[in-house]
Amino acid sequence: SQKIEQNSEALNIQEGKTATLTCNYTNYSPAYLQWYRQDPGRGPVFLLLIRENEKEKRKERLKVTFDTTLKQSLFHITASQPADSATYLCALTTSGTYKYIFGTGTRLKVLA
Amino acid sequence: DTAVSQTPKYLVTQMGNDKSIKCEQNLGHDTMYWYKQDSKKFLKIMFSYNNKELIINETVPNRFSPKSPDKAHLNLHINSLELGDSAVYFCASSQTDYGYGYTFGSGTRLTVV
Numbered sequence: 001s002q003k004i005e006q007n008s009e010a011l012n013i014q015e016g017k018t019a020t021l022t023c024n025y026t027n028y029s030p031a032y033l034q035w036y037r038q039d040p041g042r043g044p045v046f047l048l049l050i051r052e053n054e055k056e057k058r059k060e061r062l063k064v065t066f067d068t069t070l071k072q073s074l075f076h077i078t079a080s081q082p083a084d085s086a087t088y089l090c091a092l093t094t095s096g097t098y099k100y101i102f103g104t105g106t107r108l109k110v111l112a
Numbered sequence: 113d114t115a116v117s118q119t120p121k122y123l124v125t126q127m128g129n130d131k132s133i134k135c136e137q138n139l140g141h142d143t144m145y146w147y148k149q150d151s152k153k154f155l156k157i158m159f160s161y162n163n164k165e166l167i168i169n170e171t172v173p174n175r176f177s178p179k180s181p182d183k184a185h186l187n188l189h190i191n192s193l194e195l196g197d198s199a200v201y202f203c204a205s206s207q208t209d210y211g212y213g214y215t216f217g218s219g220t221r222l223t224v225v
C-alpha cells in the first residue's frame with residue numbers, strides 16, 4: 001500500500017544545531033515533493049518544493065534533498081532557533097494529478 | 113489582507129444537524145481544496161475544484177457536499193453530522209499546476225456533540 005512516513009516522535013535539538021527531518025515514501029513515484037510548517041491552531045505554511053529531477057533545493061536556512069532511489073526526502077534547518085519549533089509536514093504528488101498527499105508530520109522543538 | 117479566509121473558526125453542534133463552512137481566497141488562484149485534519153494531525157484531502165469544476169472527490173461520505181459559486185469561493189456543507197466528523201477542516205488554494213505550494217486557511221474546528 002502507499003505510505004508517507006515521517007518520524008512520529010518529536011525531535012528535540014539545541015539552538016544553533018542543524019535539525020534534520022525525514023520523509024520516506026513507499027509505492028509512490030512522486031513528481032513533486034513539498035515541505036510545510038504548521039504551528040498549533042494554524043494552517044500549514046508552504047516552505048519549499050522540489051521536483052523529481054532535482055537533488056537539492058535551498059532557501060535561506062532551509063535545505064531539502066530528494067533521493068528517488070532511496071524514496072526519501074530530508075529537510076534541514078541550519079542554525080536552528082527556538083522560533084523554528086513547529087510541526088513540519090511533507091507532501092507529495094504524482095504526475096497527472098493535482099492531489100498532494102501529506103505525511104503525518106514531525107514535531108520539532110528547538111531548545112534555547 | 114487575509115489570503116485564504118474560512119468562517120467560522122469554531123463550530124460546535126449537535127449530532128444530526130446540518131452545517132456549512134465557507135472559504136474565500138483573494139490570491140487569484142484557480143484551484144481550491146478542502147482538507148480534513150483529524151486528532152492525530154493527519155491531513156487528508158477531501159475535494160478540489162478548478163475554476164468551479166470538481167476535479168478531486170475522495171472517498172468522502174455523501175453527507176459532505178462542496179460547492180464553488182466562483183473560483184474565489186469554495187464552501188463545504190455537511191448534512192446529518194456525526195461524532196466522527198469532529199476534526200479541523202482546512203481550505204486551501206493554489207495555482208493550477210502541481211509545481212506550486214498551497215496557501216491554507218487557518219482552519220475550522222468542528223466539534224460534534
